[in-house]
Amino acid sequence: xxxxxxxxxxxxxxxxxxxxxxxxxxxxxxxxxxxxxxxxxxxxxxxxxxxxxxxxxxxxxxxxxxxxxxxxxxxxxxxxxxxxxxxxxxxxxxxxxxxxxxxxxxxxxxxxxxxxxxxxxxxxxxxxxxxxxxxxxxxxxxxxxxxxxxxxxxxxxxxxxxxxxxxxxxxxxxxxxxxxxxxxxxxxxxxxxxxxxxxxxxxxxxxxxxxxxxxxxxxxxxxxxxxxxxxxxxxxxxxxxxxxxxxxxxxxxxxxxxxxxxxxxxxxxxxxxxxxxxxxxxxxxxxxxxxxxxxxxxxxxxxxxxxxxxxxxxx
Ligand code: PMV
Numbered sequence: 001x002x003x004x005x006x007x008x009x010x011x012x013x014x015x016x017x018x019x020x021x022x023x024x025x026x027x028x029x030x031x032x033x034x035x036x037x038x039x040x041x042x043x044x045x046x047x048x049x050x051x052x053x054x055x056x057x058x059x060x061x062x063x064x065x066x067x068x069x070x071x072x073x074x075x076x077x078x079x080x081x082x083x084x085x086x087x088x089x090x091x092x093x094x095x096x097x098x099x100x101x102x103x104x105x106x107x108x109x110x111x112x113x114x115x116x117x118x119x120x121x122x123x124x125x126x127x128x129x130x131x132x133x134x135x136x137x138x139x140x141x142x143x144x145x146x147x148x149x150x151x152x153x154x155x156x157x158x159x160x161x162x163x164x165x166x167x168x169x170x171x172x173x174x175x176x177x178x179x180x181x182x183x184x185x186x187x188x189x190x191x192x193x194x195x196x197x198x199x200x201x202x203x204x205x206x207x208x209x210x211x212x213x214x215x216x217x218x219x220x221x222x223x224x225x226x227x228x229x230x231x232x233x234x235x236x237x238x239x240x241x242x243x244x245x246x247x248x249x250x251x252x253x254x255x256x257x258x259x260x261x262x263x264x265x266x267x268x269x270x271x272x273x274x275x276x277x278x279x280x281x282x283x284x285x286x287x288x289x290x291x292x293x294x295x296x297x298x299x300x301x302x303x304x305x306x307x308x309x310x311x312x313x314x315x
Contacts, residue, residue: 003118004315006035007110007152008308009096010103011177011271011280014220014240017195017247018213019145021206022162026169026220027147029155029308030177034094034107038077038115041087046077050092050108059087063139072105072136073112079132080116088116100181101188101272105140106148109133114314126153126312155311159221171224172309175233176283178265178291180302182253184276191275195247206247213243234266234282241269249274257300264291 008029015025041047047056048070055068059078066074070092077088090112096104113132117124130153134146147160157169199206220236223229241258244250250258254270261268261281265288268281283291288304295302 001119002037002039003115004035004037005111005114005118005312006033006315007107007114007312008033008103008155008310009107010148010151011179011278012101013157013271013280014236015213015217016270016272016274017192017244017249018210019147019161020192020195021199021210023210023214024159024161024217024221025147026157026159026217026224027151028157029151029311030102030179030305031308032095032102032303032305033308033313034092034096034104034111036073036108036111036115037091037093038112038119039089040119041089043087044085045087046074046081046090047087048073048077048090048092051094052098069105069140071139072109073116075139076109076113076116076132076136080120088119090115097181099185100183101277102179103148103152106133106137107152109136110149110152110312112136114312118314129153129312153312155308157224157307159217169221169224171227173224173227173233174307174309175230176285176288176304176306178261178281178283178288178295178302178304179271179278180257180261180281180295180300181278182257182276183301184251184253186273186276188273191249191273194275195249198247209243209246213240216240216243230282230284231266237267237269237282238262241267244270244274251275254279256298257295260294260298260300261291264294 009032013026019025098104110133113129133149159167257279258268265281265283
């Protein structure tokens with residue numbers, strides 16, 4: 001029997017970095033998915049095949065011996081096998097570019113959790129899947145807040161802060177987002193560490209930026225709840241980008257991409273850690289194609305996407 005699930009990727013619409021210091025962030029799921037198919041096998045091995053590589057290993061190995069980015073899937077398969085005499089074959093198929101802040105690993109953990117649980121149980125709740133996915137993600141990102149896995153599980157738009165956790169935003173605002181990829185590798189940890197240094201150097205500036213960002217996010221939540229006016233929302237995107245510039249997470253390539261996005265669409269900003277990775281431009285049918293074309297003319301890789309309201313899907 002095969003068990004198959006898929007989960008969407010995500011982008012951070014507002015509040016990255018500031019969320020580390022208690023400000024609310026707004027995330028949404030995007031309609032690019034990771035699909036995971038799991039199947040029991042008779043060879044007592046865990047084998048995983050994916051777009052980023054493959055691995056095959058005996059069950060019940062210490063996790064410290066699994067040196068692979070596929071460790072979260074190994075962890076989940078091994079946990080579910082327990083002492084049963086079975087192997088598991090897992091195949092991952094992803095539409096989400098890895099390592100650029102679009103939630104590919106969280107979507108893989110969520111779809112993987114659901115597919116693997118599905119081999120052993122007929123029914124599982126989204127909560128159960130999410131809990132396993134977060135535990136799995138912690139095997140590679142020990143400090144994950146769980147925000148990414150949560151939005152990949154439930155879909156839609158969410159706010160998140162460190163104290164109150166998640167809140168689903170009942171908004172069906174379905175704008176288009178053009179995501180452009182700088183193709184520059186970056187480590188979230190080192191960009192976050194750079195922001196911490198800035199905070200330590202200039203606490204007053206940083207705290208003023210945090211309160212500006214907090215006010216901005218509150219305004220956005222209001223806009224989303226009352227049926228957003230896209231050009232007003234675009235202005236908020238532009239303002240958020242200024243805050244990200246001020247904390248030093250941008251660079252020449254990202255600035256050039258943001259400039260193109262801001263010229264062609266309602267607003268554009270970095271999404272995620274910055275230092276590389278992706279930006280998004282907020283668009284609707286009036287400027288979507290033009291925005292995509294301009295990025296491509298300037299040799300940037302981009303795709304258009306919209307919000308995914310489905311979240312985890314099991315087949
Ligand atoms: O690049 P991503 O999508 O992993 O996002 C990082 C978001 C930060 O706010 C920069 C860090 C964090 O832990 O929230």
